[in-house]
Amino acid sequence: MLGKTAGGLYWMFRFLERSENTARLIEAGFRIALTRSSDTSSDWKSVVTTAGVRRGYDAIHDDYTAENVVDYLLRDTTNPSSVMAATESARTNARMVRTALTTEVWEAVNESWMAMKKALAAPVRETELPAVLGAVRRHSALVRGALHGTMLRNDIYDFAQIGTALERADNTARIIDVKYYTLLPSASFVGSPLDNVQWETVLRSVSAHRSFRWLGEGEMTSSGIASFLILDTRFPRSLYFASSLIEENLAYLAKDYGTRMTCHDLIDAQLAALRRHTIKSIFDEGLHEFISTFIRANNAIGAQIEQDYRFNG
Amino acid sequence: MLSAPDGARAPYRAYKDWFSNQNPSRLKKKAKEAEAFFRRTGITFNVYGQEAAQERLIPFDLIPRIISNREWTKLSRGIEQRVRAINMFLHDIYHRQEISRAGIIPIDLIAQNAAFLPQMMGLSPPGNVYTHIVGTDIVRTGEDDFYVLEDNARTPSGVSYMLENRETMLQMFPELFSQNRVKPVSDYPKNLRRSLAECAPHQCSDSCTVAILTPGIHNSAYFEHSFLADQMGVELVEGHDLRVVDGHIAMRTTQGYRRIDVLYRRVDDDYLDPLNFRPDSMLGVPGIMDVYRAGNITIANAPGTGIADDKAIYSYIPDIIQFYTGEKAILKNVETYRCAEPDTLKFVLENLADLVVKEVHGSGGYGMLVGPAASRQELADFADKLRARPSNYIAQPTLSLSTVPIFAKKGLAPRHVDLRPFVLVSPKGIEITPGGLTRVALQEGSLVVNSSQGGGTKDTWVLED
Numbered sequence: 001m002l003g004k005t006a007g008g009l010y011w012m013f014r015f016l017e018r019s020e021n022t023a024r025l026i027e028a029g030f031r032i033a034l035t036r037s038s039d040t041s042s043d044w045k046s047v048v049t050t051a052g053v054r055r056g057y058d059a060i061h062d063d064y065t066a067e068n069v070v071d072y073l074l075r076d077t078t079n080p081s082s083v084m085a086a087t088e089s090a091r092t093n094a095r096m097v098r099t100a101l102t103t104e105v106w107e108a109v110n111e112s113w114m115a116m117k118k119a120l121a122a123p124v125r126e127t128e129l130p131a132v133l134g135a136v137r138r139h140s141a142l143v144r145g146a147l148h149g150t151m152l153r154n155d156i157y158d159f160a161q162i163g164t165a166l167e168r169a170d171n172t173a174r175i176i177d178v179k180y181y182t183l184l185p186s187a188s189f190v191g192s193p194l195d196n197v198q199w200e201t202v203l204r205s206v207s208a209h210r211s212f213r214w215l216g217e218g219e220m221t222s223s224g225i226a227s228f229l230i231l232d233t234r235f236p237r238s239l240y241f242a243s244s245l246i247e248e249n250l251a252y253l254a255k256d257y258g259t260r261m262t263c264h265d266l267i268d269a270q271l272a273a274l275r276r277h278t279i280k281s282i283f284d285e286g287l288h289e290f291i292s293t294f295i296r297a298n299n300a301i302g303a304q305i306e307q308d309y310r311f312n313g
Numbered sequence: 314m315l316s317a318p319d320g321a322r323a324p325y326r327a328y329k330d331w332f333s334n335q336n337p338s339r340l341k342k343k344a345k346e347a348e349a350f351f352r353r354t355g356i357t358f359n360v361y362g363q364e365a366a367q368e369r370l371i372p373f374d375l376i377p378r379i380i381s382n383r384e385w386t387k388l389s390r391g392i393e394q395r396v397r398a399i400n401m402f403l404h405d406i407y408h409r410q411e412i413s414r415a416g417i418i419p420i421d422l423i424a425q426n427a428a429f430l431p432q433m434m435g436l437s438p439p440g441n442v443y444t445h446i447v448g449t450d451i452v453r454t455g456e457d458d459f460y461v462l463e464d465n466a467r468t469p470s471g472v473s474y475m476l477e478n479r480e481t482m483l484q485m486f487p488e489l490f491s492q493n494r495v496k497p498v499s500d501y502p503k504n505l506r507r508s509l510a511e512c513a514p515h516q517c518s519d520s521c522t523v524a525i526l527t528p529g530i531h532n533s534a535y536f537e538h539s540f541l542a543d544q545m546g547v548e549l550v551e552g553h554d555l556r557v558v559d560g561h562i563a564m565r566t567t568q569g570y571r572r573i574d575v576l577y578r579r580v581d582d583d584y585l586d587p588l589n590f591r592p593d594s595m596l597g598v599p600g601i602m603d604v605y606r607a608g609n610i611t612i613a614n615a616p617g618t619g620i621a622d623d624k625a626i627y628s629y630i631p632d633i634i635q636f637y638t639g640e641k642a643i644l645k646n647v648e649t650y651r652c653a654e655p656d657t658l659k660f661v662l663e664n665l666a667d668l669v670v671k672e673v674h675g676s677g678g679y680g681m682l683v684g685p686a687a688s689r690q691e692l693a694d695f696a697d698k699l700r701a702r703p704s705n706y707i708a709q710p711t712l713s714l715s716t717v718p719i720f721a722k723k724g725l726a727p728r729h730v731d732l733r734p735f736v737l738v739s740p741k742g743i744e745i746t747p748g749g750l751t752r753v754a755l756q757e758g759s760l761v762v763n764s765s766q767g768g769g770t771k772d773t774w775v776l777e778d
Contacts, residue, residue: 003565004554095530099543110355155567171594257568291647309567313553 001280005097006159007311012093012109013163016143019086021171025051025074025137026083028205030129033066043201044069050178051189053079070129075120083136087116100156104146112139158249159309165249166302167243168297175205176229177291199225206237226287227279239294240274246301247271253309261308267299270294324776326406327493340375340720341483347373350484356477357536372769373478374719375485378730378751379493384776387530389734389745391643392449394634396736396743399466399621401442407433407617417632422625427674430582430617432589436606438615439514440740442729445577445613446505447736448472448749451644453715460645460712462731464622467614468579471750471770472735473537476501476544478772494777497749502544504737504744505577511739512611513574522571524548525563526555528596534570538579541642552580554639557600562610575611576601582616610731624673624707625651647712652702661708662699665692668708669760670699683760685711714760717771719753729754731762732773748773 029047033040044064048057053072056079061068077085091113098106116139119132151157179202202225203209213227232238247267254260273294282290306312321329327554348370351357357368382390405411406423413420423429448469450462463597479498481492506523513521527538529551542549563570578585586593589602604610626633628649629644650657650668661668670682682695699706716727718773732747751771752762762768 001567002548002550002554003567004551005548006567078620092530095535095539098355098539099549106355111353114352253567259568310565310569313565 001100003310003312005100006155006309007306008093008097008234009100009156009159010163010166010305010311012090012097013160014167015086015090015093016109017164017167017171018081019083019090020084020137020140021167022051022073022081022086023133023140024207025175026070027133028201029069030133031204032201040066046178048072050175051081052083052174065283066126071123074124074132084116084120087113102146102150104150105143106267107147108139108143108203108256112143115139122242140195153252155253158252158256161249162246162305164300165242165245166305168237169239169246169298171208172229172237172239172242173291173295173298175202176226177288177295180287180291189241208235208237211235222281223279226282229279230282231274231279231306240271243267243271243298250305261304263301263304263308266297270297270301273297324365324379324451324593324774327453328377328379328489331489331492338726340600344373344375347375347481347485351477352479355536356473356540371474371764372755373481374753374755374769374771376718376720376725377489377772377774378481378717378732378777379774380732380748382496382776382778384457385747387457387643388451389747391459391461392451392734392736392745393743394638394640394643395449395461395464395630396444396447396738398630398634398637399447399464400441400443400738402633403466403615403618403621404437404441405637406620408435408437412633412636415636417636418626418629423620426620426623426625428582428617428619428623430620432602433615433617438512438605439608439611440512442512442613442738442740443615443618444621444740445509445512445615445738448595448733449736449739451732451734452712454712455715458645460631460647462647463624464627465733466622467581467619469733469735470534470537470579471733471752473500473540474770475746475748475750475773476540476618482772495774495776496777498746498748499627501543501735501746504746505541506545506547508737508739508744509575509577509611509613510525511741512613514608514611515574521574522547523575523577524550524573526550526552526576526580526598527583528580532579534579541577549578552596552598555598555601557598557604560604560607560609562598562601562604573610575613577613582619585612585616624671625653628707629706647709650708652699652706652708655703657698658703661706662696664698665696666724667711669711670695670706670708673705673707679766681761683711686759711760715754717751719755719769719771726757728757729760729762730771745776 025047029044032043040062044066048054048064048069051073057072061072072079072082074083076082077088079085080089091109094101094106094109115135119135124132147160148158151160179198200209203212206229208228211227215228228235228238230239233240235241250264250267254264351370351373357370360759385750402412406429410420410423412418412560413423444466446469448465450465451714452460452462454460475498500620509523510521524547525538525539525542527535527549529535532538539549548564550564554699555562556565556570558572562573562576564573580596583591584596584604586597586599588599601610602616605612628646628651634640634642650661652658652661661670664685666687670684672680682691684692687695714729718725718731719728730751730753732749732751735746737744751773752764753769753771754760754762755767755769
């Protein structure tokens with residue numbers, strides 16, 4: 001496979017994952033706004049921060065109104081993480097690697113782009129927002145379904161999975177990082193309505209509110225939620241799960257190509273660090289420090305993969 | 314489709330029976346379906362300089378253009394003769410230039426030609442093939458009466474539309490293909506791959522690596538590049554994926570550099586090698602011409618083939634065929650006035666309203682004048698251009714092109730068409746896919762079929778006897 005193709009697949013799936021994550025963040029923010037009567041600008045501000053686009057947003061807007069934040073995250077193509085921009089980037093990469101995709105996957109990506117172009121041509125009114133966000137998630141699921149259902153399990157699939165998992169790990173880690181203070185035991189008043197809303201938001205923004213309840217650990221304690229998001233081995237958006245997915249697919253590549261690269265050492269170290277920890281030791285060490293270290297290491301793994309598999313030369 | 318006295322032309326009879334039993338609203342629905350299918354699969358082309366409408370569809374007309382086997386046989390013999398002669402001509406002008414020594418083509422017309430590449434002098438491409446892929450543009454003026462408009466010997470495009478149009482017709486109207494015996498076109502990608510492999514520098518028919526070089530996703534024909542790569546099962550590379558490794562061209566893969574034997578390039582000569590041609594080109598491969606000279610890569614089509622489809626050379630093609638094959642040209646040339654010659658220029662200026670004037674190096678229907686359709690002001694403006702640079706232009710009479718029906722809003726309507734059959738050349742022979750791409754001028758009376766100028770396409774059938 002061409003290095004460029006591997007890179008195109010990796011980025012295509014990072015951007016697909018990103019568009020879905022951004023949509024989910026908007027959804028979570030929108031929910032708070034609905035369930036609250038008081039001023040919500042600090043919640044919308046935190047949504048912008050979580051999306052990692054504070055700088056770009058502040059350059060254009062002075063305040064954090066629902067209207068501005070939603071528009072910036074959904075439609076603004078100067079924001080590379082907006083749903084429209086990420087969908088467009090995903091499709092551009094898909095066009096570049098089209099020879100590596102099945103017709104089903106290509107058509108799913110292309111249709112998603114066409115649908116978004118239409119749905120996001122004009123600012124989205126509040127009454128239409130749930131439908132539009134639902135469409136984002138549905139299209140994302142269609143692409144994923146086409147990938148799983150029609151692609152050979154070869155290196156093409158591996159790079160697609162690695163891109164998805166890296167973006168996902170980064171996204172979950174950033175959400176924890178922005179909200180970490182609400183998860184700190186010292187800052188929490190267990191059972192107080194305010195914190196329940198905050199945690200609910202965190203869980204919703206990674207589509208975990210239901211699975212968390214299913215697992216029967218229904219009590220929303222700070223350590224319960226943090227442990228679930230970081231260390232759970234069953235939740236597909238936990239840091240551990242996403243990192244295992246990277247490790248697993250890198251291992252397939254090593255087997256397929258017959259060579260271990262530097263990125264394999266990095267992901268092994270990342271997983272070993274997660275295994276070494278309990279949620280108690282993470283809080284003891286400092287949640288914020290732990291998450292910062294994780295994000296840095298995750299980025300380094302991405303950069304190393306780019307280099308090891310010659311995405312750019 | 315209709316010839317005046319006796320109804321439908323013979324090859325259309327079965328189709329016409331079918332058509333008259335169709336419900337027009339069902340056909341309209343089918344036409345919409347076809348468009349949705351093209352959008353969804355991304356069969357689009359990019360139009361330069363149009364930011365908003367970056368990707369456009371080429372309108373597809375659902376009425377096939379039908380050619381009888383008898384007409385096709387003559388046509389394909391004529392095309393083969395032409396392509397054979399063009400390859401001999403190219404070899405000659407880059408070697409001994411016998412044709413100029415014999416006084417048939419003025420040497421200046423070759424040596425001073427912008428499409429002539431001095432870097433190709435004395436160089437013989439692998440298998441001695443210059444034009445691996447040709448798309449000869451043909452118009453029909455009447456029964457068995459064909460003219461060649463252009464020889465497209467550089468990088469003809471449109472073959473993906475030929476294939477997708479057929480695919481679309483098969484999906485929409487499967488019954489038509491059981492009622493009519495239509496020669497298949499779907500082998501083209503496989504044949505292209507084989508034909509290119511036969512031109513490889515070394516004997517490597519099975520293990521030989523072919524790749525397609527594209528300028529990238531912003532190129533107007535990118536869809537076709539990726540489509541062909543996909544169908545042929547070869548890699549689609551860009552200049553920055555390639556470099557010279559141990560005297561060969563190699564592509565950067567996830568496991569290091571891998572050698573390429575044949576490069577089907579969809580990048581113009583000028584951009585092919587910044588070390589040998591345009592130094593600012595980012596699209597090509599630095600040093601590829603040196604590898605080529607050493608005989609270690611096949612470039613398809615060979616650099617410098619553009620001179621054979623130059624519009625000034627075009628007027629000499631009947632002489633070229635005569636000179637190299639000793640045969641009379643089977644297909645006719647459109648009479649061509651070389652405006653560089655003063656008397657001819659005078660004639661062209663006097664008869665501008667009846668002529669079609671084209672730029673010598675132009676393509677895509679840009680920069681041309683269709684006299685009968687032009688306003689007085691347009692004629693006057695063009696006359697000024699002609700006087701300023703006569704050698705930049707040729708003129709041709711307007712032909713009374715035959716028409717075929719399209720499915721228009723108000724039912725069937727006649728429109729002018731041309732035909733681009735696709736020709737593959739290897740040392741083992743010349744093959745032509747039956748049919749080709751039919752382009753149709755969708756506006757009433759228009760003679761311009763180029764997709765960049767609002768033309769559409771049709772499926773093209775060659776019937777078995």
